[in-house]
Structures are given as structure tokens and as C-alpha cells.
Amino acid sequence: MTAFARPDWPSDTGIQAEAGALMDVDSGTMIFGQNSHVEYPPASITKLLTALIVLEHAELSDTVTYSETAMNSVEADSGNKYSLAIGDTMTVEDCLYALLLSSVNQSANALAEHVAGSIPAFVDMMNQKLAELGCNESHFENPSGLNGDTQNVSAYDMAKIACAAFQNEKLLEISSSVSHEIGPTTNNPNGFTVHQEHRLVITEDTASEFYCPEAVAGKTGYLLKAGNTLVTYGEKDGRRLVSVILKGSPRQYFLDGKALLQFGFDRFQNVGIAENETRYVTGEEAVDIGGTSYNPADLMVEEGKVVTLPEEASFGDAELSLEALPEGAPANAVALLQYVYNERKVGQAYLLDKTIQVPAETEPSGGDAAEPGAEDGSGETGSTAQEPEDTEEPTETASVDPEKTDGRFSMKLPKAVIPGVILAVLAALGAGLWMVWIRKRRKEEAEAAARRRERRRQRLMEEGPEAAAEFNRLLEEKKNRSQGRGHRR
Template sequence: MKKKWRRFLACLSALLVMMSGSAAATEEVPEELKNLYAHSAVLMDGGSGRILFGKNEEEVLPMASTTKIMTCILTLESGRQGEIAVASANAAAQPKVHLGVRTGEEFYVEDLLYSLMLESHNDSAVMIAEHIGGSVEGFAAMMNEKAAQLGCVSTHFVTPNGLDATDGSGTHSTTAADLAEIMRYCVSISPQREAFLQITQTRSYSFSNVEQSRSFSCQNHNAFMDMMEGVISGKTGFTSAAGYCYVCALEDDGRLFIVALLACGWPDNRTWKWRDAAALLGYGKENYHNQTINCTEKPRTLTVEGGLSGDKNPWREAVVEAVPDTAAASGKQYLLRDGEQIRSRLTIRKGLQAPVEKGEVVGRISYYLDDNLLEEYPFVTTASVPEKSFTDWLSWLWKAYTM
């Protein structure tokens, strides 16, 4: 009987903990974001990369044609968009949505990028991949290498177009957090960000194959650009495994927001992604504002053991002034919600020993939001302090007794 009673109390306690944790989690979700359709969603500060809101943001899911933002930026960074790509039988066999290339047909890579990003053509993606990477597999390796460089460790690329696929290393997939980070790189960090934005902001584009025997016209399917002011880029996606997906970037009053949505409904719910994106961006614009870290820490006077004072008196304590090296400051802005505060922590080296060089790092001023380190500036000395020697003692004694 006692054992049963103890088990009952243990179960009751566990249930109460679960309920309290669930209630706490629910309370943390803003009211306007409680009914998002997407299974996985992220609102990111495009300046710092901080996730402002996440829903299942680390869950690995297929991402459909949002894949193509990586295909596009890698191609732009290769510097080969002025080259000619030839359609292979593999490219010509790609399913809809496709440009309809024919085996052996030639296109300028630059034109294919508009086909890729505006109409989301799958055959254009394969043509680009085979031209830049030598093969789809070779280009996928480049995509995965780039993802790793960006810290997107939960992302695995198999195809350049986002069609559902699996290889020996895993399934074509990402997380909302990784997808947002990739878009952040494309629009604000990559040396080719301006070219990326130019392509993804183009409303319509016409081109021909190299022979000029066929002409094509592309229309931008990122309808969200006309739904919310400030949208600067975006890419839609859909496969039967991924559902509707979307990633976009918005600029507003000096703020950059990134939204990533995965598994945001299946047919006939193609408009859910627009509603979710509007809800997340509206929440971000209403609640988050830019703050720049200004290093206002005062200079510190530090004792230098064994150092020679400025007046050359070996009996006098040697000191040196240390100041924050504001030249090392990035000036990066962070989006903060009302009530959030950035705190600073200064660490200074104790027991400085001569000699000390001018500009020597003797400490750091660190800035934190919660437990996350945002910025660090070095504290450096403003002057040199030599080590006092026997000669300094003799010199001081000579002056003292000859005056």
C-alpha cells in the first residue's frame, strides 16, 4: 500500500512539473504568435543573427525550393555567371516547375539565375549545379561546405533545387534557424549580397538561349513583396514532403528582420505562409528596436610592478592608464525588446609586471544580453612603462646628492 501511495505521489509530482513547464512555455509565446500555421518558424535579427522568436526552430525538416537561395549565392560568389552552361539530359529531365530546357541547349548562367529565383525552375538549378560544381553531387558538396562555414550544422544539401532526395549522408533538409541564417548571409554578409538582392527583387525578366532560337519570360512569384512594405528578398518552396516553405528578409527603419517557415501547410493552404510571415514581421516591427553598444567605460589606472615611474624616480610607484580600444568596436546594432538590457563586465589583468608596451592588451570589456556574449572590446595601455634597472637607481642617487 505504501509503495502504491509513493508511486501515486511521484506521478502526481511529475504531472504538476509538466503542467507548470507547459504553462510557462505557453506564457513565453506572444499572444499574436500562438496560432502560427508553420510547424517550424523563426524570426531573426538580421543584423546580429539573434533569434527573436522560434517555434521548433531546431527541428530538421525538408525545405523544398528555399534551397535555391544557397544555389544562387554560391553561383554569384563563383564569379562565373557570365559563362555559358549546357543542358545535360539530367537537367532536361527535371520535373515541373521547369524552364523546359533541351539536351545540348546553351544558356548564360546569369539568365539561369533569374529563372532559378523568379520562377523556381528545377532544370535551371541542375544546369547551374553541373556547370559550377561539375555535377549535382559536386555542387551539393560545395553547398554543404558553405553551410558548415556559416555554422548551419543541421543542414544537409543533396540537390540544388530542393526536390526531396536522400544520399549516403542523409536527407535533403535544414532547420528554420539554419535557413534564416543562410538568408541573412545572402542579403547582408555575402560580398555578392547586392547582386543577390538585384535578382530576387526583379519583378520580371526576359531572355533567350545562346542561339537566340527560343525566348523565355520569368515573373517573380514572391507575392509577399506586394503584401508588406520593406520586403527586400524572399523565396518560396513546396514539395509533398516539405509542404509550403518560405524565407524572406525585410528592412524597416534601419532594422533587418529574417523570417523562415517550414512545413507551413499543404494544399490547399498555400496562403498560410503569407499570414505567418506577416504575423512574425509585424511582431518584430512592433516590439524590437535597434540599440548600438557604445563603449563608455572610464579609463583605469593600473600599478606596474618593477616599473619605472614617469618622473624616473625608482622609489615612486609606476602606473599606467588603460582605456577601451574603441577602434576595435564593430558598431553592430542589436534588436532589443522593451525591458531587455545589455549589461557590461570589465575584466582587468592584475599584477602588471614591467616592462609594459604601449597598446598592450591588459583587459576586456564584455557586453552581454542575458548569458549571450554580444561584443568584446580590449582594454589597452596608453603608454609604455620600462622596467627599472640598477642604472636608474644610480642615476636617481647621483641627482639627489649633487643637487
Template structure:
């Protein structure tokens, strides 16, 4: 009986341990919207109301930064207009007519969350706040954002100014590709030197505690982030982290408790501890040789890396397969190495999980053989004979009709001649 009880307890402990390992507990967050997005594979590792639109407050500024880095050089000079100095909310107090570089304004935008810097950049790039807002919305659609509408570059509250946790993550995913972004966003402090108008230095401190080494929230793999708050919007936060080339994005929206630093760390930890990024297929890899005919074949080459994020408990048992879907009439026309010739469906344990482009692995030109020439010649000859036959039939029909008409006319003439006699 004692041995039985020991065995039962041991089994129970092993079972509980297995259950815990196979279904890790997700962290609870106070934000109403939350997501962990794997930037490499696109897989969502944590979700909570990810498509519900909320007012994003100053997390809006990551879109402003993205458009700035895409449209400007850091040393471009910006002359401040009339409106930015009187912007509401947080600012570093720039002046009308002041000349600042794009880089200096970006430091003000991302470290101090300055609304006056946001508006100065918006006017410089879009010509006006409205013009820049249109650019923001066009870019959002390009990135696949479906629940976003921007009306200003700073995030000042407006009932029509909205985005979702998923959309915010998609914007950050694109922004962090810009190397200048992380350089600026990870800077603890910065001083804007005297300008043509302001004779004093402007010291700036980074409000993102995940990049501040002295902070209890310091996260050494954080690539940058942005906080946001207004009374109506509540708190929001978005950040990126990268570990061993595995990049994750966390976005939190509409947080009433201001626990976004703690919650972000918990989400990053949860994702890195429970998921692995795998690359079952790599760009340039030949998956098979496709036979065009008995004498010719072309290698099917992958046009991009394929990433997938998988639960660590399942990684060792995962079975990936790839199924080519080639363009119609492949092989009938010439190909250059690198030409797109179709796609390939990637499957995990029989379930489709994505697709990659397929490229031709070499140049290919259809060969013209003697038999092909003979076949084409015979075919052409048959076509000509067919048309000649049709023309002959038409001419014969016309001849017969004319002959009949002529015979009828002759008979009529004979009858008239008889009557006259």
C-alpha cells in the first residue's frame, strides 16, 4: 500500500510538472489591450483585445519617428514655424524661427516626448499637421494596420485619434529596422546645444526606464520604447527587444494602473522562456529540382528565409514540410536565375503556417530540337493547306452559283427567241 501511494504521488507530481511545462501560465497585465508580436515570424505569442482601438497618447510618436527617418537625413535643418512653439502638452520649448537639425528634434521627440518637436517635424515633412496626418494614415495602411486613424503627430487626445495594440506593434516592428532609431531611443540623456535663438543647452532625459541602466526596470536587450499618457487615453507603452537575433515587440494600450514597465518585462520574459525561433528553410536553399522535360530541369530556390516561432515543448517533435506551387506554363519561356516562378506552402504537422517565394535556381532557355522544328513545320504546313482548302471551297461555291445563274439566263433567252418565231 505504501509503495502504491508513493507511486501515485510520484505520478501526480510528474503529471503536474508536464502539464505546467506544456501549458505555461501567461502573465496578467493591467492594460486593456496587449500583445507580444514576434517580429521575425509574425506570430502573436500573447494577445488581449489586440484589435480594439484606443487613444494611444504619445506612443503615436513612433509613427512620427518612422516617417521622419524614412523621409529625412539626420543633419537636415528644420526652421521652426509659428504653430509648434504653442503646442499643448509636453515640450522642450522651441521657438519660431529657430533652426534645429532633424536629429535634435528626434531626441526631443523620443526622449522627452516633446509635442512641439513632433509638430515641427510634421510641418517640415508634410507641409502641415493635416498633410502629415494623411502620410501617417497611408503608412499605417501599408503596414497592415486595420484599426488606426491618426489626426496629429503627437498623440494629443482627439476622439478620432485611435490605434490598437496589434497596429502599434506593427509600426514598432517597422521603426526598429531603422538603425538610427535604436541609437536615439536607447540614449539615457542628451543635450541640445545652443541654437540661433536659444543660447542655452537643453538637457533631455529618457523617460523609457527599460533602457536606463540605473533603473530597477532596466532590460539590457531592449532596443527602444515609447510611453504615452493623457487623462482620457490613460497609459500606453510599446517596446522592442532582441535576443540572439530573435526580436519581440510588446504593446500595451489603455492602462489605468501604470504598470506597463512591470508588465512589459513579464511579457518579454514569458515569450523568451517559452518560445523558440526556428528557421526550417533559408533563403537560397534548393528544395528540389523541377523536371521541365526529359532533358531539362531547374532548381527551385527559396527567395527568402522562413521563420517560425514554436513552443519550446514542441520544438523537438516539430515536422516541417514544404509544397511548391509553380506558375502555369513554367518552362515554355526563358528564365533568368532569380526570377520568381511560384510560391511554396510551409506546413507544420500537416497544417499550413505560411508561404515563401520560389525562384529559378539557374538560367533556362527552351531548346529547339530538329523534331520540334519538323513538328512546327508540319503544323504550319497543315494550317496553310487548311486555309487553301477553305479558299478553294469558297471559290468553287461561287463558281457553281455563277454557273447556275448563267444557265438560267440562257434558258430564258431561248424561250423568248421561240415565242418571237
């Protein structure tokens, strides 16, 4: 028999920016990377992460006040596009439109204060979110994307952030809008209109070099230090892609973003796993998985998951391995099916036991089979992450006859003593919650460090064998830079 090699993984995008990345939203496959693990200043594409956190922790109808700190915590030359003033108010929704369409830095600060109480506290939430998404090559110092000594992202991490962001329906709705009307402010008594700045999203002239019908939403950025940065979300034939451009040049960075999207849609395909995977779920003989025997008729592959492959490849070209179940796997999961193509991770899905009934609230969602630590960006609204749950104050205590109860005991206290007891209990509860929170943070940091070590290996697989040389080179450069900074001190 003649053995045919799998088709090569295309990489001829021709982008001119220093760094870029293209990721499939549904499979999580890193389709293309160029200097994708090098850290660069992100500029205003930072605001995608800011918006995602705000949507997870605030109501759209909340009122946001532009404080003195929010107005002044910007660089002197960063501007004030709509002459906003201290004391101006807007809804969270209007602030998000100003943030994502017109990149208003003061809106980023005001939203941060509204959600977390202060800008530094919000930045802590940003970096915590990075850890949750498995982004280990990035760090943020402010919610707007303005310059910071350690405010950097890699194209790989920014693609992960963008995938999470654009799976939030409201964020996608806002970021895909062409314009939005905002109500009156101090210096705009008749209100004002914010406009989309992403050329690939707004260009309808088919003769324009910026015409890109696949582009749906995105965010632009620019700083002298960062150059032009760009994130673009695109859809075509049911597929969803995110492209990232870092350290681009004027005008060309839009063409680079367009080139990546069209490269991904034209040269690759998504193939459903459940529709094509017959191993373990067909046949009469029992299958052994992790030391347990299963009837194939009782097993099924998680629906809705895909692998991303070159257009010329077939599902059978992808190599399958059974992985241990990650933390947070569904209760009826038997194993994690992981697919690799030419040493590149291209998708995964859970193998499920149909005989185990899973409560609705724990059934796998669209993002459950993503990389451990990643989230789909759709969080519950409510209080900020730092706030402990509200503690309801007890009402007046009454005596209870033990013979008329189920054996529980209550103590009758004089009314004059009750307030002091309540305060003491609340103080002790508060101190206890604080200690629990500290221990939880320390544990999370230790677990995050362990995950980072494992993901260093995973990233090499996701980008293919050619990433190994780049990865080693970057480690050496980072080590040299650190030694250089130490000498300068």
C-alpha cells in the first residue's frame, strides 16, 4: 500500500506587521502565528478585556459617574474626544459604546471605578481574568491600554482574550455597531454620537482595499510605542475566526487583519467531531477506557465540537488521543478526545456516558471542552469579585422549647446584649472571610503557576513544530533583558 502524507499546514499569509495571530473561536486552534509569543504594548485593544469584565460584573442600566480620578488618570496627550467633564454620568451601556467604538480612555477609567471601586482594583481583576483564560504571556497596568512599563500582550494571548470577548453576545453587538447615540453631558447638552473606527467593519464599498465582508466586529489601537494594533472578529459559512495584529503600520495593519481572516476562511475548514468520530461509540465489543469497561452503545461524543483542518485534509488525517479529564469536566464525561494534526492541536471534545443523568445546570456548555482554565466570556452579572457575599443581619432572638423542635437549641439573650453580639459575630465573620479569601488567592496563584508550566508545552503543540525554535529564542531574549535590567539598577 502507498502511504500518503497529510497535506501541509498553510502559513503563507504575507502579513507585514511584526506579529500576528489567527485563531478559530470554536475549536481554539491556533491557525497562524508570527512572533506570536513575543510581548508587545497592546494599546487600545486592551479595551476588549475591560469591556468583557464590565459585562460580567455590572448591569447595563447602572449609572456611571466620571470622577476626577477617571478624567485625569490618562496621559496628557491622550485627548478627551467628547469634552467629557468631571461629574458627567452615563449608563454602563453608553460607556461601553464610547469605549469600544470611539476608544474613550476616560470611559475605561470610569467603568473600572464603577465595577471595582478603584482603577488598581480593576486592574487586579484584569490580570486575574488573564490567568483564568490561560494567558501567561501578558500583563496589564490600566484598563485603557495607555502606556505602562509592564503593560504587554502576546498575539497568542490576545487571540484568546478576543475569542472569549466575542462569545459575549452584548460585547459582540456593541463592537459590531457602526454608531451609537449618547445622551446629554455637561459640554454636550444635545448629546453626541460615537462612531466605529475599525475600517474593515464599516467599509461597504466593494472597490475599496478595506472591503472585507467577513469582518463583523473588532477593536483598533495605536500608541507610538505600540504602533498600530488591531483585533478583528469574522464570520463566514458558520465559522468564526479572530485575527490579531501587533506592531503594525498605518493602513497596512487593516490589510494584514483582512489577509489573516480571509486566509483562515479560504484555506481551512471545520469538521464536526460527533458527526465523524465512530471509535468508542460503535460496534458490539466492550471498550476499555481508563480501566473501566463500557458498552459503545452507552457512549456518545459531545455535540457541537469541531476540529480545524487544512481545506485539503480529511477528519481521518487528525490523530486522536484520549486525555485525562481536566478540572471542571461534565459529571458524565469518560475521557477527553484530543485531536492533533501535524503536531498541532486542532480540537477536542468529551466522550460522554449516556447512562449517567446530568442535572441541567451542570451539563457541558459551548466552552466546556476548551483548554482547562479558559472560559467562554459569558459571566453572570452581580457584585465585583472582591466583594464577599452580603450577610443578612439576624432579627430579634426568641426562646425555643427544645421539646417542640427537632433537637436544635437556641439561646435567649437579653435585648440589650443582642446588638453587641451581632457586631462581634459580623466582625468575626468578616475576618474569617478575609482569611479565606487570602488563602484562596494564594492557592489560585500556586495552581496558576503549575498550569503555566504545563501550557508552555501545550503552546508548542498548538503552533506546530516550528514554534519550538522560536519559543527557545524568546526565552533566551527574555533572560538577557532581565539581566540587563538588573545591571542598570
